Amino acid sequence: MGISEGERTLNRYIRSTFQALVEAIIPPHLKYKDYLGTAQVAGAQKLHVYEYVIWILDHSIALPVKEQLNLVNGAMSKPTAELLDLGAAHLVQTGQILYPLNVTVFPNGGPFSALSKVDRLRAITLIERLDINLENLSIPYKNNPELVRIMMDVLNELPLFGHYSEWTAYGTTRLFSPEFRRVEHFPLGWFQTGYPGPSFGYRDFRGFLATFKHKKVDD
Amino acid sequence: MSNFEVIVIGAGGGGAVIAKELGEKGLKVLVLEAGPWYGNKKWPNPNSQSGAESSSTSDDLDVVLHKQLLNKFEMNMNDLVTGRFRWGPADRSRSQWFRNADQKGVIWQCSGVGGTTQAYTANCPRAYPAAIDNVWPISYRELIPYYEKVEETLPVNFAATTAKEELFYYGAKKAGWHLIPTLDVTGPGYRPQPNAILPPNKNITNLNLSEEQLSWMEGCTLSGHCINGCPHGPSVDKMAKRSTNVSYVPLALKTGNVCIRPNAFVIKIVTENTVSKGLHAVGVKIRDTWTGEQEELRAEIVVMASGSIESPRLWLNSGLPDNQWVGRGLVNHYMDWVSGIFEEKDLIPILGTSDINPFVGNTCGARMDYPGLGALQSVGMSPGLTASFYAVSESGYSFLHTPGMNDPWDIRGRLFGYELKETMDAYRRTLNILVSTDDEVNQRNGITLDPLIRDENGFVPVVKYQPTKQSSRKRSKLVKIAAELLRKAGAKKIIWTNWPTGMMIHIESTMRMGFVVDQDCETFQVKRLYIADNSVHYNSLGGVNPTLTTQALATRTAEKLVEKYFN
Ligand SMILES: Cc1cc2nc3c(=O)[nH]c(=O)nc-3n(C[C@H](O)[C@H](O)[C@H](O)COP(=O)(O)OP(=O)(O)OC[C@H]3O[C@@H](n4cnc5c(N)ncnc54)[C@H](O)[C@@H]3O)c2cc1C
Ligand code: SF4
DSSP states (O other), X not given: OOOOHHHHHHHHHHHHHHHHHHHHHSOOEEEEEETTEEEEEOOTTTTTHHHHHHHHHHHSSOHHHHHHTTOTTTTTHHHHHHHHXXXXXXXXXXXXXXXXXXXXXXXXXXXXXXXXXXXXHHHHHHHHTTOSOGGGSOTTTTTOHHHHHHHHHHHHHHHHHHHHSGGGGGGGGTTSOGGXXXXXXXXXXXXXXXXXXXXXXXXXXXXXXSOOOOOOOOO | OOOOSEEEXXXXXXXXXXXXXHHHTTOOEEEEOSSOOTTBTTOSSTTTSOOOSOBOOGGGBOHHHHHHHOOOOHHHHHOTTTSSSSSSOSOTTSOOOOOEESSSEEEOOOOSTTGGGGTSOOBOOOOOHHHHTTTSSSOHHHHHHHHHHHHHHTTOEEOBXXXXXXXXXXXXXXXXXXXXXXXXXXXXXXXXXXXXXXOBOGGGGOTTSOHHHHHTSSSBOOOSOGGGOOOOSSSGGGOSBOOTTTTHHHHHXXXXXXXXXXXXXXXXXXXXXXXXXXXXXXXXEEEETTTOOEEEEEOSEEEEOSHHHHHHHHHHHTTOOOOTTXXXXXXXXXXXXXXXEOOHHHHHHHHSSSOXXXXXXXXXXXXXXXXXXXXXXXXXXXXXHHHHHTSOOTTOBGGGOOOOTTOSOSEESBOOHHHHHHHHHTGGGEEEEEEEEOOOOOTTSEEEEEEEEEETTEEEEEEEOOOOHHHHHHHHHHHHHHHHHHHHHTOSEEEEOOOOTEEESXXXXXXXXXXXXXXXXXXXXXXXXXXXXGGGOSSOTTSSOSHHHHHHHHHHHHHHHHHHHOO
């Protein structure tokens, strides 16, 4: 199946926007290791967590419902990226940005991805407080304040779940339908937190504080 | 399919219980379940192939398949959109079923045999007597024998102690609370969680047996995967965590009278109106979730056990009589999340170890009860779930809120950036507390039908919840108690996430006793239609976890139903 130039541009735009989102929420950082120095800890962008966010946005609503919402072609990721841009534009227009815009980091993105990391979060805050004109949004956000507010939590929750669960380890299978995903290595987010992964059991049994006296009940 | 006397809709917390009870009384029962069946030979690939039609013998239960499907990976199991435990069709290449939420938060329910108990953490406290007596149409004393029967059957025990429970108890004690090792809670105090988890095997500390060997034996291995579905035990009916698919379902099948049909979504309750019987249920219309084929099935009695959202939705989509309380009065324990981060040097003298390791032991092993306010529970989960719980906040980002001198927390709001990383780096030294509020019934909250949007199963539900002022006050008090408990235990940093109103984990009271159903749980307006799920609760039980009460009521309802119609 051929992908048109228009679609390619759209995909690049969507990808850049969600890359900018996850980078602001989980940036890379330096971690003090030991006397030998510090280590760079990967952020969500490097681990492709934005792909999870886009995937879920585009797969969370079933087709018949999408049709009723007029969402058939664009799915959820496009209007959501536009929603972020609207918040960003409002932040810029009202002179509230703290750092200058930078269009070189995500050259395919809109205003949201041109903001500094902290300004991106401040744009989300504006949207969350509904300090934007809901008339100007596209479906399904247009005049839908509840959904707009819900999504601002969702846009934080998805990167966190993606980054710290096994999603990053689905590797080459990560964009497959869930039945066909395979864990290819130990998930980086689990490594970062010291979680040992699925287990058969632990020996940390420290007794009982109280015991339960069952009353024999006759049937 | 042969003739059935009773049709039960839903094989979750309540449905599996009433099916087993009725089967034991000799009635022929058909259970219709919208979602998949994990661990049954007749559905070897439950998420990609339609498999057989139904199963009615416990010989079909397959422990190897059960273990293979419940693989303990948090996204594979718990992702709300694509996880095995989601509210959606068995076919995982399709989206989940759509619902409209009217507030920030998460609606957390699962389809499938076992229903939401597949993911539940098996906490089984009884309601606070004060929330029942002189409030409900029935008394607490009337419930006790049914509580006892369920506690014996699941069975319920007090949770074993691992490090996180030990720390919780230590903090509670230092904060001045007393141990209340009781089932009938009349005053505040802390206690081990009464839960439907088998006690650890006596060999849990025997190093001659590997953990893997232990996981094939009877008893909890303290593996910490309760919320991801527990695959530990020698056979399906002896899994350590007693979700209804491994407790009541095998018992129901063993009666020889119960047939369970997964992948069958009930889209309509069929009724007739006769002079002798009045308006009464005669059957249901179902839709096969794989083929889309529809079929009508009949029985003498229909029991709705489809959960607090779908039961009212089904009533409304079936065009059953108007009732001002159908779908209304939803409570959800207006929840909140408080976390404490500890330092190694402070943990060693208390625990003898430098880490808490929240992933070890039962997901929720310790609790503090406070009749009149609600409850606090310790929670330890895998990192993805843990992180996502820091993301939902009514306060927005934490940078918007500098703590005041008198605030008991150091951080308030949603975590991001460096702060998030620092918190997740301290994952192994974190103790989380879930706040569960005794919220009030309010008729404005609940389930209505979306007037425009429908899916293959009918108009989709709209779910609405706003706490009352009184509920908000109670939650604030509980948050302070939680923060103090953590501080007394030695936490160096306290994070109050300030969850939004719509964190729906304990959804109840949308088809209330005394308003929609009578005290035997038969609906007032449609005879021969009973309800056996969380929706019949009169209120939020004082803030304690709902399932044990649902199961006690389902046990009682089975008895009343047989007395009335089959004697
Ligand atoms: C993560 C988590 C942890 C929890 N922990 C606890 C806990 O520790 N203790 C506790 O008491 N509670 C806990 N709960 C809540 C508990 O899971 C519920 O109280 C309980 O499962 C409710 O039982 P129910 O029968 O009302 O609904 P469910 O268990 O949700 O069962 C309803 C069933 O009906 C099916 N169904 C729905 N509609 C239809 C239809 N139209 N046709 C056919 N089938 C249908 C569904 O697929 C489902 O299987 C937890 C919940 C979650 C999400
Ligand atoms: S800790 Fe939970 S998941 Fe692990 S064996 Fe015990 S009940 Fe099962």
